[in-house]
Amino acid sequence: MALVTVLTFLVAGLASLFMAWSIGAGSSGSTPFAPAVGANAISVLRAGLIVGIFGFLGAVLQGANVTEAVGTELIGGVTLTAGAAIVALVTAAGLVAIGVFTGYPIATAFAVTGAVVGVGLAMGGDPAWAKYAEILTLWILTPFVGGGVAYAVARALMGERFPERLLTAGLAGLVGVILANVGFALLGPDGEQGSIAGTLAPGLGTDGFSGIGAVTLAIATLVAVAVYADLGRDRVGAQRRFLLAMGALVAFSAGGSQVGLAIGPLVPVFGGAGVPLWALLVGGGFGLLLGSWTGAPRMIKAIAQDYASMGPRRSIAALIPSFAIAQAAVAFGIPVSFNEIIVSAIVGAGYAAGDAGVSRRKMIFTVLAWTGSLVGSLLLGFGVYSGVSLVL
Template sequence: MPSAVGIVAVALVTSLFMAFTVGANSNSAPIAPAVGANALSTLKGAFLVGIVAAAGAVAQGGSISETIGHGLVTSVTITPLAAAATLLTAATLITIGNSYGYPIPSAFTVSGAAVGAGLALGGGLAVGTYAQILGFWFAIPFVEGVLAYALARVLLGDRAPDTVVIPLLVAGVGYALANVQLSFIPTPRGEQGSVAGYVSHQLGGVAGFLGADEFGLVVVSLAVALAVLAVTYWQLVKNVTAGINRILVALALVVVFTSGGTQVGLATGPLEPVFSSALGLPGAVLLAFGGFGILLGGWVRSPRLIQAVAREYASLGPKRSIAAFIPAFLVAQTAIVLGFPISFNKVMISSIVGSGLVGRSSRSGGISARKTGYTVVAWVLSMVGGAAISYALYNVLAAVLGAG
């Protein structure tokens, strides 16, 4: 009969395997439009994916990790063996998808596997949580597709020059980025804070002219947005083509950072109860552990998936890529705030499809309907199959190992 320490060790190994797989699979998609637009090489993109996604995992991964670990089943606490069954099932299915060049949605797979293992433990279904998460998932393609299409129409149109449209759009991203919650920025109430919140609080303490917290947040956020607008405008005035490529890479890295925050919880979430009870370690250590796995996966396995998303789903130029990044960033940050697990493959592909439709005839081959159709089927099967396989795997392991 295996010891509790041995089962925890197996759970940790499967979590690292899952983080590695996520780093290779889900965090690759955000950099793909930049590679497809020839603003970045595939290998350099893979290198940056590992570093930036790992940083995002540590800085923003806590809320989704908490949902996966505690919010999907009721009346039970996930055991190390159940965590191992969940992660092994999900990582194996995603790896199979990787080997055939089809990005499998990690959120669908891990969520399904977590529910399957939870039910095998005797837990109940958190129906209210599922309804909220499923509603968010179903809204993603429509919201993102429309936003990306509209932005691409504006960027590809001739009603306003690039030196006006692009800086305004990127300034909006800067405003939002100043307000994202980061684990390393504390607040007076002990919660996660934002750059805008921290700076406004510090300035309010030194010079009371900022007044109320809400007003201070707006002032600092606008200052960040104006600084981003000025830098972006300066880059475009110097050289439009080179400037657009630099802006594209910068946006890609912002989205990769966000993807790390949304995806690490898929690898670390099942271990939340293990770290808090069995090991007595804080959540930051768990996120750092997952971030390390994402770093390795991004460096070792992501080039193939980067190529698949960049070349096979849509042929994007720099402006369409910018139009794809902005909705992806906004939707993913919303998911982090709500604590909803999401598939970043789905997020990026929805944006890529939306922006790729602009200026494309039905016969131009801009969007691969066959490839997209196969991907949608894989999304559904991964969630249902993940639940069934994880349920069965847990029961088999419990019977063989004599542990629960």
């Protein structure tokens, strides 16, 4: 019996690693630097290398919230078993891998969420309607908010109403505001996350909301001034550096969000066996890293070139709302699709240039792939688990 248990845990771990590889090769590995590649700011291979490193760091430092949500909050009344986790992960990973090899970005969050819910329902669990409402709200709003903000920012950067140098510095300051207040595992007490602003405020003799606000303002000002000065010395080079910095931040956010999709189903299984969450996060982050380094270049090219023609300003416009939405999802523990975030923002920024290169045909197939991944993974998860249960 002990041998069977060990083998089951091993298969569950391998399924999770395969899922992490698929995510690294697909959504988290390809989407963060796709706008930068589309703007010729970085090569495809170098983008895959850098995104893997930042994705691993994000997984370890920010992955706990989404991981726990996927593992324990998507279904009620039952606890996922090792067998259920295997079925859910293999089902979702198979769909994501199909997207990687066909060049169509499957929404990973849709696939994993559908598979976990399908398996949970097959086990006799109860739907978690409140959590589903949160998830669907974010999924529905993401294309409109992300694409709309990207469109507005791109129009402003390309127009003549605002000085480009001042506007870009202001956008960098806004990124600084977000960065100062996102959670990191190393800055919080045991089992919790803390922000840079929240950590620095007491040390500077201030605390509470006013102290965090003062530190946030200081960080935002420093970032804005640095970008403003850099733009004055070398506008083209500064745009490229800002774009690459945004790509790194989005890659970090992708790791914090997407690792939960790979290891979340294992939390009830390995957590009950005494395996700490940080160990699962490190393992999942390693899987994301491998996927980014070995499989991401194909998807980076597909997203960078097939959806819209991107320049540096439109790419910056696409990455800023992507970073904000991703961090909001991480903070609230909501599984979100980075393919949906980035593709929506790229299309919105592309339309700002007068429909320059936006592929409607590609978008239609992508939306169908997203919808099919959710419905298909739910039905497959339910059907496969029910079939296996009958056989065994």
